[in-house]
Amino acid sequence: MxxxxxxxxxxxxxxxxxxxxxxxxxxxxxxxxLKIGGTTAIVAVYGPREMHPKFMQNxxxxxxxxxxxxxxxxxxxxxxxxxxxxxxxxxxRVIENALRPVVDLSAFPNAVVDVFIELSETDAGTRCAxxxxxxxxxxxxxxxxxxxxxxxxxxxxxxRVVADLTYNEEHYNxxxxxxxxxxxxxxxxxxxxxxxxxxxxxxxxxxxxxxxxKAALELGQKVCRDINEVQRRALKEKYQE
Amino acid sequence: xxxTLLVKDKDVVVPGETLAQGMxxxxxxxxxxxxxxxxxxxxxxxxxxxxxxxxxxxxxxxVPKVGDIVIGEVNDVLFSGWRVGLKGPYSAVLGVKDATSxxxxxxxxxxxxxxxxxxxxxxxxxxxxxKLIDITLRGQGLRKLNGGRLLAVNPAKVPRIIGRExxxxxxxxxxTKTEIVVGQNGVVWLNGxxxxxxxxxxxxxxxxxxxxxxxxxQTMKTWLDEQVKGGR
Numbered sequence: 001m002x003x004x005x006x007x008x009x010x011x012x013x014x015x016x017x018x019x020x021x022x023x024x025x026x027x028x029x030x031x032x033x034l035k036i037g038g039t040t041a042i043v044a045v046y047g048p049r050e051m052h053p054k055f056m057q058n059x060x061x062x063x064x065x066x067x068x069x070x071x072x073x074x075x076x077x078x079x080x081x082x083x084x085x086x087x088x089x090x091x092x093r094v095i096e097n098a099l100r101p102v103v104d105l106s107a108f109p110n111a112v113v114d115v116f117i118e119l120s121e122t123d124a125g126t127r128c129a130x131x132x133x134x135x136x137x138x139x140x141x142x143x144x145x146x147x148x149x150x151x152x153x154x155x156x157x158x159x160r161v162v163a164d165l166t167y168n169e170e171h172y173n174x175x176x177x178x179x180x181x182x183x184x185x186x187x188x189x190x191x192x193x194x195x196x197x198x199x200x201x202x203x204x205x206x207x208x209x210x211x212x213x214k215a216a217l218e219l220g221q222k223v224c225r226d227i228n229e230v231q232r233r234a235l236k237e238k239y240q241e
Numbered sequence: 242x243x244x245t246l247l248v249k250d251k252d253v254v255v256p257g258e259t260l261a262q263g264m265x266x267x268x269x270x271x272x273x274x275x276x277x278x279x280x281x282x283x284x285x286x287x288x289x290x291x292x293x294x295x296x297x298x299x300x301x302x303x304v305p306k307v308g309d310i311v312i313g314e315v316n317d318v319l320f321s322g323w324r325v326g327l328k329g330p331y332s333a334v335l336g337v338k339d340a341t342s343x344x345x346x347x348x349x350x351x352x353x354x355x356x357x358x359x360x361x362x363x364x365x366x367x368x369x370x371x372k373l374i375d376i377t378l379r380g381q382g383l384r385k386l387n388g389g390r391l392l393a394v395n396p397a398k399v400p401r402i403i404g405r406e407x408x409x410x411x412x413x414x415x416x417t418k419t420e421i422v423v424g425q426n427g428v429v430w431l432n433g434x435x436x437x438x439x440x441x442x443x444x445x446x447x448x449x450x451x452x453x454x455x456x457x458x459q460t461m462k463t464w465l466d467e468q469v470k471g472g473r
Binding site: 029030047048049050051059062102104107108109110111112139140141142143144145146147148193194195196228231232235236239240 | 283
């Protein structure tokens with residue numbers, strides 16, 4: 001049985017329905033929300049503000065610091081234990097690396113911009129939703145940015161290249177009644193700068209063939225451009241009436 | 242290639258949006274040139290003046306500049322001066338010489354002049370590349386702020402709250418009979434009777450929220466007339 005029709009009836013290159021909003025956290029300097037299907041990321045940006053602890057200050061320019069957090073009852077499985085864990089630390093780090101090429105904090109030596117990414121509801125693709133919403137929140141905070149960053153997960157489910165995987169698709173092998181449990185499933189989160197097409201985040205989980213990876217990257221770039229349109233519209237909507 | 246402008250005056254632009262193509266257009270702050278293209282680096286309203294494209298930011302963190310009049314809080318007492326927090330990442334030093342013309346002898350307790358937690362209206366006289374800041378209280382109207390209440394606003398909206406040559410602040414001030422001081426760092430100080438302070442606060446919040454719209458002076462005038470009449 002091949003994966004011909006997706007579990008939720010989407011086309012293979014279609015994302016889940018997106019809702020984006022800017023300015024959702026009134027007390028933050030900048031904030032944004034992105035809901036993509038069953039995944040919701042809420043991002044609050046604070047700063048530039050004084051960097052603590054002081055030994056982390058950088059006299060050559062401001063520091064960008066991201067905090068990724070999945071809320072306790074946000075996921076499919078068991079309650080997520082609150083607080084930091086190894087996974088959250090890694091994701092915070094890769095999100096930081098994805099955003100650093102676009103933000104310019106050279107005017108703020110020794111200062112920090114804190115980005116808090118909270119996932120209130122998760123159904124795969126959280127780091128991508130986090131990056132996408134964080135880029136909007138930073139723009140909302142008025143930070144100088146060379147571009148926005150848009151992200152999406154592309155992947156393979158039973159030899160089909162698909163965009164924006166859900167939790168069920170990532171666990172295709174556990175769910176389908178196929179005999180051959182070795183059908184490849186791969187999950188590849190991509191973050192990209194929409195104007196230049198530069199890739200700032202690329203990770204992979206699973207197995208994939210070389211030619212399939214190429215096809216997946218092309219699909220990812222196309223979808224990121226669509227997501228960028230959603231970002232731009234959300235930012236402009238805040239100031240329209 | 243022909244040079245084309247891709248945006249109109251008063252358009253809202255976001256980072257990464259191409260504003261114009263061609264070398265005849267001149268970029269200013271809040272944007273950068275990438276080959277032939279001029280690309281926005283900030284969220285803001287476009288204003289085109291001939292071949293020069295400008296962005297009036299809709300959100301902007303405060304960057305201290307020499308000559309800015311700001312409101313700060315006395316955070317600490319130093320050997321011969323005070324450390325004053327300016328809301329945002331940097332704090333300034335107010336030296337004894339710049340603070341008062343009184344003679345202050347050696348070993349005198351400096352908190353009798355400015356105690357911790359007090360607010361001052363001051364002017365920035367020096368900023369280094371690492372954002373070490375010196376401020377002064379020597380200048381017209383610069384002083385310690387007693388009483389009243391403080392309001393934090395978005396520093397990008399300060400020019401609109403002040404208005405052209407101070408007209409907006411003056412209008413709110415006259416209508417509510419409240420003394421208003423706006424610091425460039427986004428701190429506003431209000432002093433009047435409590436009822437009027439509330440109206441003035443609401444007025445400033447309204448200006449802040451609608452700063453990107455045109456005809457704001459007229460809207461505010463009508464609103465203030467209603468409030469002041471209705472409140473009495």
